[in-house]
Amino acid sequence: MKTTITRTVWILSLVSLFTDTASEMLYPIMPIYLKSIGFSILLIGILEGLAEAVAGLSKGYFGQMSDSKARRAPFVQLGYALSAISKPMMALFVYPLWIFFARTTDRLGKGIRTGARDAMLSAETTKKNKGQIFGFHRSLDTFGAVLGPVLALLYLYFFPEDYINLFYIAFIPGVFAIVASFLLKDQKENIISKKKKINFFSFLNYWKQSSAQYRKVVIGLLFFALFNSSDVFLLLKAKEAGLDDTWVISIYIFYNLIYALTAYPLGTFADKVGLKKMFIFGLIIFSLVYFGMGLTSNLYIIIALFFGYGIYAAATEGISKAWITNISNENDTATAVGTYAAFQSIAAMIASVFAGLLWFYFGAKITFIVTAIATSFAIIYFLGNVGNASPIFSQSSKNTK
Structure with a gap:
């Protein structure tokens, strides 16, 4: 049984760390930069909505293509390359x-790599x-969300409003x-190449x-995703409480630091108590946070x-993600992850629009309480309708030694 982090896992994690550092470096200044070059709030919203739609739908397509060709690395490499080159493109014109x-190039890169990357990670694991x-x-991925904004804040402290060079x-x-x-x-791996025609929506x-178990789990995950709106609403709440822009960014960094420091130990503990129990624990914390x-x-x-x-x-x-790969056939791992991720992206967009409407018409209090109550129903669903996250398909011999 594998008990150490393999070379492939280290590489994938470092690649994610570097990529997230680059992306999150631009997080604090993206809306400001877009406004400075003439984008209205409406146009920014359309831009982000279109980019996320492209990323979401492409995750399913490229996940299935990865399984069809029985290849992982080329999709991972192309996906991260597109996200990297999109950064200076934003500043050129x-x-x-x-x-x-x-912006769409950046999100398309995410769509291309997601399913293949998670399938590659899954192949480096055992059920334990x-x-x-x-x-x-x-x-490691989330440490990038800590480093990126910190580096951006430091740079802008010494070179205020120098947004263009930050993209480079x-x-x-x-x-x-x-x-x-x-x-x-x-x-x-024991992945069989499938010679069949694939179109953009064939992953549906x-x-x-x-399997029935996959559908049960994903239905619960998507129900939760329909109410799990953008972190922007949490940051707006912090802003309303009296924090200035620098402190709002700092609290975002703080959240990511806690996430980064606890993801590994909680993941390790989840292997002992069960993935389902850990996920439900996370939903309980989420519900309490939103009620608060x-x-x-x-x-x-x-x-x-x-x-x-x-x-x-x-x-x-x-x-x-670990749960999804555990209940999927290893020949369809990237498709399973990509299909879920595609639906999740669409649900996340709906969630943010819904939260925005609630906030506009009823205020922040109702927005957060409605989300917390909906999450409570998701917890009840998982407790009553979804079995444990145990593998239902055999793993490769490499993974069951």
């Missing part, structure tokens, strides 16, 4: 169509350490990610072909709630 193209491996990957600087960790990704090699057929956000305006309590939000993320995001 300021025409709206070019900005749309550059899946939470540990996915948790380790999430830890963000390309540097992106290059490291590209170089590291080419150290990846496809291993000989997987839903009919998947709805009922308080105390700044110190809100900071404490962001600590809890980091625990929630560590207990669910990597765990959900």
